[in-house]
Amino acid sequence: MEPRDVRAAGAVVTRKGGEVLLVHRPKYDDWSFPKGKLDPGEHAVTAAVREVAEETGLDVRLGPVLAPQRYRMSNGRWKSVAYWTARVVGNDDVARYRPNAEIDAVEWVPWKDVGERLTYSYDRDTLAEARPLRRRTRALVVLRHGKARSRGAWRKDDRLRPLVRLGETQAQRLVPLLAAFDVTVAHTSSSTRCVQTVTPHAEVTGWPLKLYDELSEEDASTEGVVDLVDSILDGDPSSAGGAVLCTHRPVLPTVLDALQVPDVELEPGAMLVAHHRKGRVVATQVVEP
Template identity: 80%
Template sequence: MVTRKGGEVLLVHRPKYDDWSFPKGKLDPGEHTVTAAVREVAEETGLDVRLGPALDTQRYRQSNGRWKAVDYWTARVVGSDDVSGYRPNAEIDAVEWVPWKDAARRLTYDYDRDTLAEARPVRRRSRALVVLRHGKARSRGGWRKDDRLRPLVQLGEAQAQRLVPLLAAFDVTAVHSSSSTRCVQTVTPYVDVTGWPMKLYDELSEEGATTEGVVDLVDALLEAGEGAVLCTHRPVLPTVLDAIGVPEVKLEPAGMLVVHHRKGRVLASEVLQP
């Protein structure tokens, strides 16, 4: 659900159903819901967006009797939010920014009005701190060299590639990683595609992690005012999450906890597993 400064929300009109709703669409085969959310908004409105806090999943019965589930996030436009040049087509024939107080009347469905009401408290722009566990690595028992040099396996490399659009969806512009090879390899595809800088820290490695070092880095990232990813190891995750002030969660290899924050205050968090 895309909003902009000034209290407006983006709505689309579908001529096939003669309804007003939020931009949405279907998953491509193998596509992550986060990636689909950004892609569908771009395809339906021409706008490039980045995601904020997640909203409740809509579940409703369609005219054919089948149930449908739709995942939503709040979102903000990156770049121009001008839709005056939108070209109508058979799927979407109108895209409009609508004042918040008018949107509830314009929307066709009650479940969209519920989503609109849910989004209001979290509609203001926030930043994301993505806590990322490195991808699947070679087994510790089968590695005879320095453990800091233990690399990803083929699955881990594929996971690293699939992380690229997910990190981009949350407007990550700074990459902070353990200096261990398996963490560096996990975020390198994102750095290669985007060109954003990467900083390496012994303090995020299993061997060099300290509570003081982790707390200092987390505090700096929450105050920095930019989207960031922090890639580390399973044993270090509890220290990172405690420093942020969120409950401990279990992340699979290449899993991430997305922490949405504003002015140093955590607003919401969500777990995205590979």
């Protein structure tokens, strides 16, 4: 039986002025994008942010997803690399980077020179895909609440139906995923299972948590959902942060229709990340829990 692919994640990090972040590995004498293998049990989204930080010293937030790379390594095994576009949060100066045995140089390279600097043809393909997506966007994460107690076994008001232990675990694991997309505010149904899903992120980060009856199964209306989605898309342009909107399966089609994106089925704890710019969604990705 063929061994499983080695899984890795990374990012094409860009900055204003038209430059791309590249790293040099002395072991292979190659120039590439920052990337690295997933830790056991780690989500690729989290790994991409972590690897960029470890290899460059820079903290990034992810933009639109790119096509994955898959290639054969020198030992004969296959490697699959998940990639996103990304922007630096805070200082993007790499002048103080300390070279080490794994990465001995980190440089911002102008777009016109990146293709020649990159060692591998598959990285040049990824660069070409990233170029039209390099403009800054904000993320609106449409989230279905985590796994909740069964409706049939719950005798009280359904608004009070809580998460089960699996749902609580999903909520905890959402914290770094939402942070990776720069979520700085949570808009959630006022029902308990939705509030519990986004509360860990609010508690860890300190970002605000806003409750809405109009996102609940009982009180949702097309007008209320559309107004809320429009207000998020048309939010303060000076604020670079993203948002999460947590709701229920029956309400999701209305949310996605308001975003003017195709309907998708989201499992409990799964999310659709909609990257938008100037009130228009430019890219989407489904992220499983």
